[in-house]
Amino acid sequence: MLPFLKSVAKNSANFKRKRIFDSIFKGEKPVKGPIELKHRRIFILPTKHGLSFMLLLVILLLIAFIYNNNLTYLLAFMLISVLVVTILSTFRSLAGLIIHAGQHKPVFAGDIAAISLLIENPGTIERFNLEFKIEQPVYYDAAAYSREPLTLYANTHQRGCFQIGTIKVTSRFPLGLFRAWSPIRFEQPILVYPKPSSTLLPFPETATQQALQGSVKKGGGDDFYGLQAYQAGDTIRHIHWKAFAKGQGLLTKHFSNENSATCWLDYAVTPGHNTEERLSQLCRWVLDAEATGLKYGFNLPGLSLPPAQGKTHQAQCLQALALF
Amino acid sequence: MPTHIQPTVLLLLLSSVALIGLPHAWTIAPSVFGFFYALLIWRVVGIWKKNWLPNKAILFLLTCAGIALLYQQHLGVFGRNAGTSIFITALGLKLLEIKTTRDVYFIVFLSFIVAATLFLYQQSMGMALYIIAVCVSLLATLVVINMRTSDAKKAIKTALIIILQALPLGITFFILFPRLEAPHWTFLQDKSQIKSGLSETLEPGAISDLALSDELVFRVKFDGAIPPQPQRYWRGPVFSLTDGKKWLPLLKRDTQRNQDTLSFSGSPYQYTLLLEPQDKNWVFALDMPDKLAPPLKINTYYQVTTDANPSIRAEYTLQSYSDYNTGNIGNSERQENLQLPPVISPEITALVSQLHGFDASPSRFIQEVMNHFRTQQFYYSLTPPLMEENPIDTFLFKTHTGFCSHYATAFVYLMRIAHIPARVVSGYQGGELNKQGNFLEIKQADAHAWTEVWLENKGWTRIDPTTAIAPERVEQGVNIDKQINSGSVNFDLGQRGSTAANIAKQFRQAWQNADYSWQRWVINYNNTNQAHFLSRFGLNNSQRMLTWLFAILSGLTLGLFWWLTRQPQKQQDHASRLYQQFTHKLAKLQLQKLPGETASAFAIRIIQQHPDLTLPINTITELYLKIRYNKDSDADDLKKLTQAIRALKINHLRRH
Numbered sequence: 001m002l003p004f005l006k007s008v009a010k011n012s013a014n015f016k017r018k019r020i021f022d023s024i025f026k027g028e029k030p031v032k033g034p035i036e037l038k039h040r041r042i043f044i045l046p047t048k049h050g051l052s053f054m055l056l057l058v059i060l061l062l063i064a065f066i067y068n069n070n071l072t073y074l075l076a077f078m079l080i081s082v083l084v085v086t087i088l089s090t091f092r093s094l095a096g097l098i099i100h101a102g103q104h105k106p107v108f109a110g111d112i113a114a115i116s117l118l119i120e121n122p123g124t125i126e127r128f129n130l131e132f133k134i135e136q137p138v139y140y141d142a143a144a145y146s147r148e149p150l151t152l153y154a155n156t157h158q159r160g161c162f163q164i165g166t167i168k169v170t171s172r173f174p175l176g177l178f179r180a181w182s183p184i185r186f187e188q189p190i191l192v193y194p195k196p197s198s199t200l201l202p203f204p205e206t207a208t209q210q211a212l213q214g215s216v217k218k219g220g221g222d223d224f225y226g227l228q229a230y231q232a233g234d235t236i237r238h239i240h241w242k243a244f245a246k247g248q249g250l251l252t253k254h255f256s257n258e259n260s261a262t263c264w265l266d267y268a269v270t271p272g273h274n275t276e277e278r279l280s281q282l283c284r285w286v287l288d289a290e291a292t293g294l295k296y297g298f299n300l301p302g303l304s305l306p307p308a309q310g311k312t313h314q315a316q317c318l319q320a321l322a323l324f
Numbered sequence: 325m326p327t328h329i330q331p332t333v334l335l336l337l338l339s340s341v342a343l344i345g346l347p348h349a350w351t352i353a354p355s356v357f358g359f360f361y362a363l364l365i366w367r368v369v370g371i372w373k374k375n376w377l378p379n380k381a382i383l384f385l386l387t388c389a390g391i392a393l394l395y396q397q398h399l400g401v402f403g404r405n406a407g408t409s410i411f412i413t414a415l416g417l418k419l420l421e422i423k424t425t426r427d428v429y430f431i432v433f434l435s436f437i438v439a440a441t442l443f444l445y446q447q448s449m450g451m452a453l454y455i456i457a458v459c460v461s462l463l464a465t466l467v468v469i470n471m472r473t474s475d476a477k478k479a480i481k482t483a484l485i486i487i488l489q490a491l492p493l494g495i496t497f498f499i500l501f502p503r504l505e506a507p508h509w510t511f512l513q514d515k516s517q518i519k520s521g522l523s524e525t526l527e528p529g530a531i532s533d534l535a536l537s538d539e540l541v542f543r544v545k546f547d548g549a550i551p552p553q554p555q556r557y558w559r560g561p562v563f564s565l566t567d568g569k570k571w572l573p574l575l576k577r578d579t580q581r582n583q584d585t586l587s588f589s590g591s592p593y594q595y596t597l598l599l600e601p602q603d604k605n606w607v608f609a610l611d612m613p614d615k616l617a618p619p620l621k622i623n624t625y626y627q628v629t630t631d632a633n634p635s636i637r638a639e640y641t642l643q644s645y646s647d648y649n650t651g652n653i654g655n656s657e658r659q660e661n662l663q664l665p666p667v668i669s670p671e672i673t674a675l676v677s678q679l680h681g682f683d684a685s686p687s688r689f690i691q692e693v694m695n696h697f698r699t700q701q702f703y704y705s706l707t708p709p710l711m712e713e714n715p716i717d718t719f720l721f722k723t724h725t726g727f728c729s730h731y732a733t734a735f736v737y738l739m740r741i742a743h744i745p746a747r748v749v750s751g752y753q754g755g756e757l758n759k760q761g762n763f764l765e766i767k768q769a770d771a772h773a774w775t776e777v778w779l780e781n782k783g784w785t786r787i788d789p790t791t792a793i794a795p796e797r798v799e800q801g802v803n804i805d806k807q808i809n810s811g812s813v814n815f816d817l818g819q820r821g822s823t824a825a826n827i828a829k830q831f832r833q834a835w836q837n838a839d840y841s842w843q844r845w846v847i848n849y850n851n852t853n854q855a856h857f858l859s860r861f862g863l864n865n866s867q868r869m870l871t872w873l874f875a876i877l878s879g880l881t882l883g884l885f886w887w888l889t890r891q892p893q894k895q896q897d898h899a900s901r902l903y904q905q906f907t908h909k910l911a912k913l914q915l916q917k918l919p920g921e922t923a924s925a926f927a928i929r930i931i932q933q934h935p936d937l938t939l940p941i942n943t944i945t946e947l948y949l950k951i952r953y954n955k956d957s958d959a960d961d962l963k964k965l966t967q968a969i970r971a972l973k974i975n976h977l978r979r980h
Contacts, residue, residue, distance in 0.1 A: 049429045056433045063440050065504065067404070070847050071443035071452055074498050078456075079436065081493035082463065084881055085486050092888045129472045139472050174482050175466045176429070 026166045027183030034100040034120070037169065041182045042094050044087060050177035053083065083177060090178040093127045093171040097142065099184060102149065106191035106318070108283075109159045113190050115152045117167075121145065131170040159194040159279065159322050193318045196287055197280040201271065203263045203289065235293060235310055262307045263289065265317075266299040279321050286321070290314045300324055329422055332474035333465060334371050337428060338364065340461040341419065344435045344442075347454070348412060351445045353397050356409045359390065363416035370420075378420055387417055408441040425469050432462050449842045460484055493880055500858070500873035502866035503851040521602060521768055522750055526563045526571040528715040528730040540600055541752065541770070542608060545763040547594040551610065553754060555646045557774065557786065558608035558766060560751030562625035568665035569715055571733060571748055573625070585651030585783075586626075588614060592643045602634040608751055608766070610644035611786060617641065624657075625747075626650075626784075650783030653745065661745035661778065664737070669717050672741060681742030686779055689742055690787060693735060697792040700724070702731075704794035731789040732773040745778035749786070756852070898962060899951040906944055906969050923948055937972075944968045 022028075028041065035041070046054070057080055064072035102116030115134065121127055121142035132138045134154045142148070156162055170181040230239065230250035240251040265285050272278035282300075289296040290309065297307035298317045305316060345360055363386070370377040378386065390413040400406050415434045422428060439455050463483035468474045521541055542558075563571035593610060607620060607628040616622055619631035620640060632638055653661075676682065679692035703725040711718040716737050719730050726734075732748045739746035753772035755764035774788040849857075855864070863869050907917045910930065917926045927945040931938050947965040 049426075052429065052433060056436060059437060060440050063437070063444075067444050068850065069440075069443050069447070070498075070849055071447050071455075072440045073501070073503075074452070074494065074846070075436070075440055075443065075455065075459075077497035077501065078459070078487070078490055078494040080497060081490035082486055084493055084877075085489045085884065088881070088885050088888050089486065095889050129470055141472055173467075173470050174486060175463065176425075176470045177466075 027185040030185035030187040032187045034098050035184050037094050037097045037182045042091060042180055044091055044178055044180040047179045053177050086175050086177050089174050090171055090180045093173045094180050094182055096123050101186040101188040104190040106193055107156055108193045109156050109195040112153045113156050115164050117150045119150050120147045128173045133168045156192045159192050162190040162192045191322050193322045194279040194283045196284040204269050262295040264297040279324060283321050286314060286317045330474045331371055332476050333468045336468055336476055337465045338368050340458055340465055341435055343458045344438050347442050352409050355393055359393055360412050360416040363419055367419040383420060390417055404444050411438050428469055432465055435462055447847045460487055496876050500869050502869045503854050522560050522771060526748060526750055528733050539768045541766050541768055542600060543598040543763050543765050545596045551593055556754050557611040558752040559611050559627055560606055560608055562627055563748040564660050574660055588645035588648050590645055590647035592645050594643050597640045597642055599638050605629045605634045607640060609642050612648040613642055613644045615643045653778055658745050661747050662740050664740050671721055676738055676741045686744045693738055694792040702793050728790045729773045732775050735789040736775050739777055747776050749774055749776055899948055902965050902969055903948050940972050
């Protein structure tokens with residue numbers, strides 16, 4: 001449950017009113033599964049153009065009345081009916097649309113998060129110019145019976161479990177006189193890692209690592225040791241692609257220092273003025289260690305990961321940093 | 325929303341605007357029309373030559389030029405012509421300043437108003453269809469701006485669908501929206517809007533062009549009693565001279581009548597007559613007027629004229645008697661009203677003789693002629709066939725179909741052959757009583773022609789031959805009359821001639837009939853007609869109308885809503901339902917599909933126990949799986965599955 005909802009739940013007097021308010025502006029409770037846009041979720045109001053169109057109708061009715069002109073009456077009545085039909089059409093361009101939340105890739109704080117959605121149009125009608133918006137609007141035409149991915153972007157600021165806010169799906173089609181919108185929320189948080197520190201510090205010197213410091217400083221990976229069959233967790237960088245291209249299977253290049261070079265990344269010894277700075281520095285080290293092919297152990301208060309290497313290990317470390 | 329306006333949008337917008345302005349060629353001053361199209365063409369060129377578009381300073385000068393042009397027309401600000409010119413000039417100037425989508429919306433909305441002003445001049449069916457077509461194009465412009473990829477074809481299709489969906493709602497509104505009594509605000513009338521009414525000459529078939537005009541001619545307010553409908557004859561020009569086709573009034577020898585021979589009896593009607601601007605100085609007094617105050621005058625034919633400027637709305641106080649005797653006439657007047665063309669066809673002479681024109685009293689002969697009209701399949705119609713040559717012969721012996729002017733001229737003709745002085749009188753007959761104001765309103769549609777016959781001891785006596793054929797015309801007034809004589813009788817007339825000509829004639833008559841219905845049911849659907857029409861359905865007040873209006877509108881809207889948002893039934897779901905029917909049937913064989921059991925596993929289990937069912941079970945299972953999990957399945961597979969499951973019941977279960 002989101003923090004703000006928790007606080008709202010306590011204040012039960014305002015709860016119901018708040019919920020209605022929320023359902024209009026923020027959307028209903030976040031859900032995991034696909035969301036079908038139904039009448040309960042769709043709101044519709046005239047746009048500025050819609051209001052001026054109503055003024056036009058009043059003028060036409062006035063002309064018809066003053067001159068007692070039946071065809072002007074007919075024109076005014078036709079345009080009133082067009083307005084009514086437009087309400088329905090605009091509503092219809094959202095109704096029935098199904099939106100699936102895709103898997104989001106973790107990002108570093110300050111980067112732009114890509115939020116992937118899958119838009120399914122189960123009906124026979126083509127839906128034109130749908131606007132999807134978190135921060136910047138993205139426009140999309142959904143063909144009949146289509147099921148296509150759509151990516152939205154949102155800025156991230158803080159590390160942690162980032163709840164993507166309300167996605168507002170809007171349509172003004174066909175005439176732009178009415179705006180139908182549906183605020184939706186998915187329970188599909190994005191993991192935001194700390195922003196990697198920009199200062200380049202050497203890896204921390206720990207007891208186990210000290211003896212081998214020299215070879216690490218050389219940058220490692222120079223002394224070729226041999227080829228081994230690929231194992232899950234091996235870094236992609238070291239895969240012997242030429243051999244793979246020749247059809248010899250996946251082989252990983254191993255270097256002399258790999259077996260021995262190990263460092264410990266420990267929160268306790270990480271420099272920094274505050275927690276965020278330390279986490280940021282740890283993040284930098286994790287990335288660098290992985291890039292250089294160094295084995296690294298990871299120590300956070302309450303969490304200790306033995307030295308290892310590879311994408312999975314890196315992801316584990318970064319996740320721990322994000323959620324610390 | 326992109327603020328840049330796509331060329332497709334501009335082209336669609338400008339062509340719609342060009343179309344909406346086109347019919348105004350006949351309504352507004354050529355200079356304003358030319359100015360508008362010059363601006364439009366400038367803007368069209370500007371689509372490709374952006375630099376040629378005017379900057380702010382030039383735009384300001386153009387606006388000044390537009391205002392100067394309007395000022396030069398001396399139209400003022402209010403009124404139909406003035407308003408139309410102002411809207412068109414504004415539309416033209418706005419075209420040169422399209423920057424954002426807001427401007428496009430503004431132009432489209434302004435175009436709708438210009439479309440409405442067109443209807444103030446022309447209300448034909450063709451015009452209505454034309455405007456609807458342009459409305460589709462205007463709406464398509466709005467659709468295009470709301471599309472990502474400007475696809476004009478799709479936009480026009482969308483706009484067309486919107487209009488078609490709006491049509492039933494619009495018609496409901498039109499029928500049920502309560503019409504109010506229209507105000508007569510003089511400041512909104514055009515300054516130079518003089519109505520043309522009755523003509524100075526008369527031909528058979530004349531007046532019918534006025535019969536569908538709803539234009540007000542004059543209003544009459546009575547002090548005291550209002551004459552009954554059959555006595556409401558408003559006297560206009562009198563026609564005595566004829567060449568057998570055209571009828572003219574006599575030359576004005578002595579305009580001021582010597583009234584000594586005229587005598588009245590009974591009590592007079594006192595009334596005030598409010599005459600709308602006219603192009604002639606005729607005042608339509610109730611038959612027969614007495615006591616005139618200047619500037620009114622009466623001529624030898626008892627027609628009242630005015631010396632005042634007829635193009636200004638004027639009020640006159642008059643007095644008339646319905647009982648009168650014009651006394652004797654002199655020899656010259658008698659001769660004038662016996663005048664006939666030199667050649668008279670033997671058929672007419674034979675008819676007059678057959679109707680005892682030569683051997684009975686004038687009143688008997690009048691009766692005979694009236695009976696002849698009544699009994700000999702004569703029809704009253706607004707759209708009689710054209711009669712180019714010898715219209716009276718053609719009317720009397722061939723077509724038998726005519727308007728009041730046909731009956732009046734033919735009647736006078738017959739009288740004169742029988743040596744009875746007679747003449748045609750034109751004017752208005754009837755008038756609608758405005759119950760709120762307690763005054764009569766006489767419209768162009770009330771225009772009428774009747775006759776006067778001079779009888780011994782009675783003087784000039786009014787005879788209306790139209791009463792013989794369409795008494796409702798006189799007794800009940802024009803509205804009912806229009807309804808009864810909807811012109812459909814014209815279809816029965818089998819004319820000799822070539823088939824092509826016949827088809828053309830029928831086509832023309834069908835068109836005239838459609839046009840008549842259009843005029844009757846659409847253009848003249850005013851508060852009186854609406855009340856009359858809707859009272860047939862029990863909707864006799866505006867509150868009920870509104871209730872039903874909202875009820876029907878809600879119904880239609882809900883229906884439309886359901887139709888628009890209905891989801892096409894998924895084939896998969898349908899297949900599941902069919903498969904359920906299948907498992908229900910198998911339950912009779914003590915075979916139950918276990919929860920979690922796949923369709924294929926279930927099939928294998930059935931076949932083990934009932935090997936005789938192998939073929940149908942396999943077919944059904946395969947089809948079911950194909951529809952559910954294979955994208956290539958189509959409606960045909962669904963049909964096959966339905967059949968297979970139905971067949972299973974008949975062929976196998978019974979055997980078991």
